Amino acid sequence: MSSTSFIHENKNIQEIESVVIRFAGDSGDGMQLTGSQFTNTSAVLGNDISTLPDFPAEIRAPAGSLPGVSAFQLNFSSSDIRTPGDQPDVLVAMNPAALKTNLKDLPHGGMLIVNQDAFIDRNLERAGYTSNPLEDDSLKDYRLIKVPMNTLNQNALEAIDLPGKAKEKCKNFFALGMMYWMYDRSMDVTLEWIKKKFGKNPNVVEANSQALKSGYYFAETSEIVSTHYKIKPARLAPGTYRNIMGNQATAIGLLAASELAKTPLVYCSYPITPASDVLHELSKFKNFGLKTLQNEDEIAAIGAAIGAAFGGAIAVTGTSGPGLALKSEALNLALMVELPLIVLNVQRGGPSTGLPTKTEQSDLLQALFGRNGDSPIPVIAAATPSDCFYMAIEATRIAIKYMTPVILLTDGYLANGSEPWKIPQFSELKSISVKHPEHLNEEQKFQPYLRDEETLARPWAVPGTKGFEHRIGGLEKENISGNVSYDPLNHQKMTDLRKNKVRGIVQDIPDLEVYGDQQGEVLIVGWGGTCGAITSATEKLRKQGLEVSCIHIRYLNPFPKNLGEILGRFNKILVPELNTGQLCMLLRAKYLVDAQSLSKVQGKPFKISEIMEAAQKLYSKDQEVKNVAGSR
Amino acid sequence: MSLEAVKAKNDNNSAPIKLNRKDFISDQDVRWCPGCGDYAILATLQNVLPKMDVPREKQIFISGIGCSSRFPYYMETFGFHTIHGRAPTIATGLKSHRPDLTVWVITGDGDGLSIGGNHLIHALRRNVDLKIILFNNRIYGLTKGQYSPTSEFGKKTKSSPFGSVDYPLHPLTLALGSEATFIARTHDTDVKHMMQILEAAGKHKGSAFVEIYQNCVIFNDNAFSEVSDKQHRDDRSIQLIEGEPLIFGKDKNKGIRLNGFKPEIVEFDSQQVPENLLTHQSDLEDTAYAYMLSRMESPEFPIPIGIFRQIRRPTYDEMVQSQVDNAIQESGRGKIDRILNSGDTWIVE
Numbered sequence A: 001m002s003s004t005s006f007i008h009e010n011k012n013i014q015e016i017e018s019v020v021i022r023f024a025g026d027s028g029d030g031m032q033l034t035g036s037q038f039t040n041t042s043a044v045l046g047n048d049i050s051t052l053p054d055f056p057a058e059i060r061a062p063a064g065s066l067p068g069v070s071a072f073q074l075n076f077s078s079s080d081i082r083t084p085g086d087q088p089d090v091l092v093a094m095n096p097a098a099l100k101t102n103l104k105d106l107p108h109g110g111m112l113i114v115n116q117d118a119f120i121d122r123n124l125e126r127a128g129y130t131s132n133p134l135e136d137d138s139l140k141d142y143r144l145i146k147v148p149m150n151t152l153n154q155n156a157l158e159a160i161d162l163p164g165k166a167k168e169k170c171k172n173f174f175a176l177g178m179m180y181w182m183y184d185r186s187m188d189v190t191l192e193w194i195k196k197k198f199g200k201n202p203n204v205v206e207a208n209s210q211a212l213k214s215g216y217y218f219a220e221t222s223e224i225v226s227t228h229y230k231i232k233p234a235r236l237a238p239g240t241y242r243n244i245m246g247n248q249a250t251a252i253g254l255l256a257a258s259e260l261a262k263t264p265l266v267y268c269s270y271p272i273t274p275a276s277d278v279l280h281e282l283s284k285f286k287n288f289g290l291k292t293l294q295n296e297d298e299i300a301a302i303g304a305a306i307g308a309a310f311g312g313a314i315a316v317t318g319t320s321g322p323g324l325a326l327k328s329e330a331l332n333l334a335l336m337v338e339l340p341l342i343v344l345n346v347q348r349g350g351p352s353t354g355l356p357t358k359t360e361q362s363d364l365l366q367a368l369f370g371r372n373g374d375s376p377i378p379v380i381a382a383a384t385p386s387d388c389f390y391m392a393i394e395a396t397r398i399a400i401k402y403m404t405p406v407i408l409l410t411d412g413y414l415a416n417g418s419e420p421w422k423i424p425q426f427s428e429l430k431s432i433s434v435k436h437p438e439h440l441n442e443e444q445k446f447q448p449y450l451r452d453e454e455t456l457a458r459p460w461a462v463p464g465t466k467g468f469e470h471r472i473g474g475l476e477k478e479n480i481s482g483n484v485s486y487d488p489l490n491h492q493k494m495t496d497l498r499k500n501k502v503r504g505i506v507q508d509i510p511d512l513e514v515y516g517d518q519q520g521e522v523l524i525v526g527w528g529g530t531c532g533a534i535t536s537a538t539e540k541l542r543k544q545g546l547e548v549s550c551i552h553i554r555y556l557n558p559f560p561k562n563l564g565e566i567l568g569r570f571n572k573i574l575v576p577e578l579n580t581g582q583l584c585m586l587l588r589a590k591y592l593v594d595a596q597s598l599s600k601v602q603g604k605p606f607k608i609s610e611i612m613e614a615a616q617k618l619y620s621k622d623q624e625v626k627n628v629a630g631s632r
Numbered sequence B: 001m002s003l004e005a006v007k008a009k010n011d012n013n014s015a016p017i018k019l020n021r022k023d024f025i026s027d028q029d030v031r032w033c034p035g036c037g038d039y040a041i042l043a044t045l046q047n048v049l050p051k052m053d054v055p056r057e058k059q060i061f062i063s064g065i066g067c068s069s070r071f072p073y074y075m076e077t078f079g080f081h082t083i084h085g086r087a088p089t090i091a092t093g094l095k096s097h098r099p100d101l102t103v104w105v106i107t108g109d110g111d112g113l114s115i116g117g118n119h120l121i122h123a124l125r126r127n128v129d130l131k132i133i134l135f136n137n138r139i140y141g142l143t144k145g146q147y148s149p150t151s152e153f154g155k156k157t158k159s160s161p162f163g164s165v166d167y168p169l170h171p172l173t174l175a176l177g178s179e180a181t182f183i184a185r186t187h188d189t190d191v192k193h194m195m196q197i198l199e200a201a202g203k204h205k206g207s208a209f210v211e212i213y214q215n216c217v218i219f220n221d222n223a224f225s226e227v228s229d230k231q232h233r234d235d236r237s238i239q240l241i242e243g244e245p246l247i248f249g250k251d252k253n254k255g256i257r258l259n260g261f262k263p264e265i266v267e268f269d270s271q272q273v274p275e276n277l278l279t280h281q282s283d284l285e286d287t288a289y290a291y292m293l294s295r296m297e298s299p300e301f302p303i304p305i306g307i308f309r310q311i312r313r314p315t316y317d318e319m320v321q322s323q324v325d326n327a328i329q330e331s332g333r334g335k336i337d338r339i340l341n342s343g344d345t346w347i348v349e
């Protein structure tokens, strides 16, 4: 099948379970592309994968500078993995700045591949090196491999008619080729991609393909590494798979929801990192009858979505934290007029502009409470990149069934990270029922706030339906008639109804499942993108014989009905969050448990080891307390 | 039934019914102050809608916040009283999703030009097919009398006891700069003129912007004496009539002509209209003439009343819809399984 596969007769090939590679270079070096190509290739080979892109907020910070470093880490494995890895086994550094910012994460003994040609005085100076680390002794603790990539790449592309600058741009493919050989990957997926991407320009196709192959053959023949490695396919459940990033999954999930509801989707958004890719993705799918509007600002985006919802659409507005803040007044309007609306918040580091390209999960309290008045809104959160697909459908289902805005939380880590996804059959997904009232008896007047007894949802009568002319608005509504009402008791009643409607959703969401024993010493409680790290930490702790279990909350308002009961079955509760303890505070307030927060706000996801350490500490402290108590 | 089916059904059975003003009066008590100019505007629109050949259930009124924004409650149509300044956004979303509807936006000088200024200019520039009616009373009424973006410089109000130091903006100049395709001005004391203008706006395809001088009897009475004072209005305002020279005055003896780039008033014997007067033309792509009109102010000039601009351009909602239609035509109705299975896939057995 493969035109580039090798018979590894005389090379030393070693089988290993998993590897973590980090590609790091200047933001102009194409590291994101390199990383995603390695990811796709490894996915197609059947490895389990988890990825972590890490790019600067500036589009092109000065070349060679520290803020301009862009990196992509991926973990690929023959077994089940859930995170991009705590630390890289291999670091590919394309310039001194990339080395400087990333070396601290590489453990001693790790493999370090550097582009030697980039270690010139100017770059060294920009990175703040006073002497060349390739020449002084400072890298002696690593397996350093120096490759003059610019030169080798330039030589390989000599015969191709392209300007030197364009050729130099191919050097990331040279690096990629080397890594392909080292980890026994076929070049096919990337060669195919190059053809598709640059098809119009044969010289560019030729140059990139040549760079890739040269890197591959160079690694093979030069024996700069004596061993190369094989990572067998992971034993995943049978099915058809693809690699998917969270934002992609969200977009496709919304599209699927619209198909399941047989109702057109209108996605309204204002460009904002890291949510814009959802807008980009959806704007390709016009032939599904969906419309994407790029509005003049965040408020306009939610306004337009509310207008579309009034007109009968599945209306969605996507944003990130600062955008959600701007949308809060309109979000309350949607709540008051009880129209279905999905608000996607791809969280990033805050407050204010914060860390646009870095991940955080610090908008939980904003999503729950960041509005005037008593404002109950269902909030749900995706746990993994592919879970974004299912949660997008779930947000839509709840919004329509209960006639309410719903906030769907994802985060930068999920949005840009990827994992293999077993593709579901569309026919197996549950359809979403949409009802617009159409018939009234003579003499009957339409009552826009006459609720469904079970769900407390009001009817969704859309403009254009004869006999259903009615007015809605942000002023308090009289129950049933929907007329403006300032009556004190009516306001009490409507406030209660809005609260009870959202509370009632608890009957309609799945119970939490405990990973590990159903009761015991320590329970780790997570939500959102920390799922992978928490589950892996729990798994490892259990292997060490500790009585640790975990749960992952995807429904944050309302909480699943068995949450309180589960919390009660454990002696200690640890809540790791990429914020300063928001869920932890809620659990303590609502369930009166002594939950302990493990907080991290560094723009980076949790390492498995960080969670393990905290759990171990809590565990032993508990033992200690017990011992002290016992000796009394 | 799908939305399409609902639409089709309504298309079939509701068009021929003849409607009259009463059909558009809701059961809600109107709560503006007695004597407020809003009453006349409400009655006029209720008279205009039956002339629109659009079934009642397809006429939608969307408003923001302010005295004028209570409007939808009094109309027996679909209505949405939204939040301050944001009505154009909601209307844009609704119209984009449902090009079959006729969408009116009711706003005021505070709602549309202050807190909602950004949305107004973007709705206009996109040429969304909306009929935006701005009730300009040059004051904040609902919040009890603070100066607004159209209040005159130096105005003394509760929030500006020493006089406002804000320069006012010209709503029609703003609309022109925002590329509105229909721009007009009328006033609440001339019901016949209002009827004409609102009907023309209602029938215009594209973003229509109508400024209505509206008298707030409580906080800014007589703000528009140039047009409301019967004794002087012929001398202080000028009716823009398509294809006719710009003539005004009780005795029809004054006109507007250009002196270089500037307009100037000429007086003449009403029997002998000079040839070099400007002739009103609203269908010019070029905005220079309409701009000049929009800057004519009292007391130097008579205030122009009428249609300043009326051109046809593809509308936003039309184009959004046609991109969808074209995509379906070109590549067929999308198949979700194909999207799910796109990109590099592999099979685990």
Ligand code: SF4
Pocket: B031, B032, B033, B035, B036, B037, B038, B067, B068, B137, B141, B142, B215, B216, B217, B218, B219
């Ligand atoms: S305050 Fe002025 S604008 Fe408002 S209702 Fe009273 S008169 Fe009309």
